[in-house]
Amino acid sequence: MAVSVEAPTLRMLQSPHVELFSQGAEARIYIYTPPPITTTWLDDSKDVAGSPRSIAGGSAADQLIIKHRFPKKYRHPSLSANLTASRTSLEARALLRAARDGINVPALRFVDETQGVIGLQRIRGRTVRRCLGAGDEAEEEEESESTHSISEHVLSDVASEALDEWTQSQVMILIGRQLALLHAADIIHGDLTTSNMIYVEAEPGMLGRVVLIDFGLTSQSSSAEDRAVDLYVLERAFASTHAGSEHLFTQILDTYFTETDLIRKGKGKGLKSAEILRTLEKVRLRGRKRSMVG
Template sequence: PILLKYRFKKHYRHESLDTSLTRSRVAGEARALLRCLRSGVNVPGIRMVDAADGVLGIEWIEGKSVRKLLPGGAEEEEEELENEQENLDEEEDPLREYDISVDTLMSLIGIELAKMHLADVIHGDLTTSNMMLRHPTSFTSLELNTPTELVLIDFGLSYQSSLIEDKAVDLYVLERAFASTHPDSEPMFAKVLTAYGERIGPKEWPAVKRRLDDVRLRGRKRSMVG
């Protein structure tokens, strides 16, 4: 099966401008996915591209978003309450069926982000909703020591850049997403950064880390000013 992403027409924009923007963004997302695929980043495969009509066909990923698998991140709270008794075990440890720990999951996230940044692709909208764990029943690779793999999705706001600033901002956006969605997430994100630093290497990591600290400081100042 495939997933079709369709960019609907924005009627508040001039028709020719809307057509041009739609074509550009669909083509841009396809290019980012292709660049990631060629660099060994786990992203959905491309099945078809129709930039003129704003349609992108990508591989269907059988699994769940990382947001649903981490504490505090369930996306359908009311539905969970209705099924609380039926799914009690899964809610206590939703990663059980994927046979990995939270620490391993954080390492997988850090590794994929580093691979993406080494390919000079900036995601632009990193959240735990834009990451999926492939279900073990649909994962057949024997190259990894884990029964699943992490897949980065939704590259609609992505772009190409080799700038340390852009990579640091990408990480900061994810850090803020962790903080706002998952309680007590500091240790989890620290493990993401550890795996990221190990994979991106000693040549780039110190510079990215310093810039991330700068971005954090700017973010705190903006919060104080309001």
């Protein structure tokens, strides 16, 4: 008789060192804090084993974020398994490609496509949403892939005071550069919001870096349309979350288009910023028409 063996990644979720943080319609999010490592020291004078001592592990810096796309009972089992594996694989591959191309993303620690489990580095910082003075993100009425995903509460736990205006401006430039690199790598984020960007501060007097997170809705595309839609999603997020932030988003776009042309010149190929801008204007027009129609 066959013996059912539970996958190691699922057993890991049952560990006392793993804490369930939140659950959405598509995934559960856990925080893993590794236990201290206990070792036995030798007493040089007697050449015998001494008492065990805890020497490493257990710190916040070692924590991981674990995302588990659990099976959906309303789907056919084979369909659910295929979708889970496909989405998990796509997210993991996007993170690896992004890291390879110099984009700031959480390091991928492990992936189990079959079980829909991804382990990610925990980023110590604060969301751009908080940097711009907005409060915690409220739950959306319509749950989606991103609902309760790798949220600002999980990945960031630094003081939430807004940054000064000059630093905010510099952070917008950092965002524009990261998005230009992301799209140049043919990676579409799919859910660009200020909650899905973490600002990691550097030493006093030094500018930090922006880390892009939550690639649960990512896709691969080189089209101007997909890039423009990605930017439009972020623009709408700014408009709905950060009142009077038009000048900040303009800084993101200005940097994005400048960097896009620089990257294109360096590679000798790729879309021109003017083409993406024209497409963005068309996407905006469609968005306004939908708003008017309701």
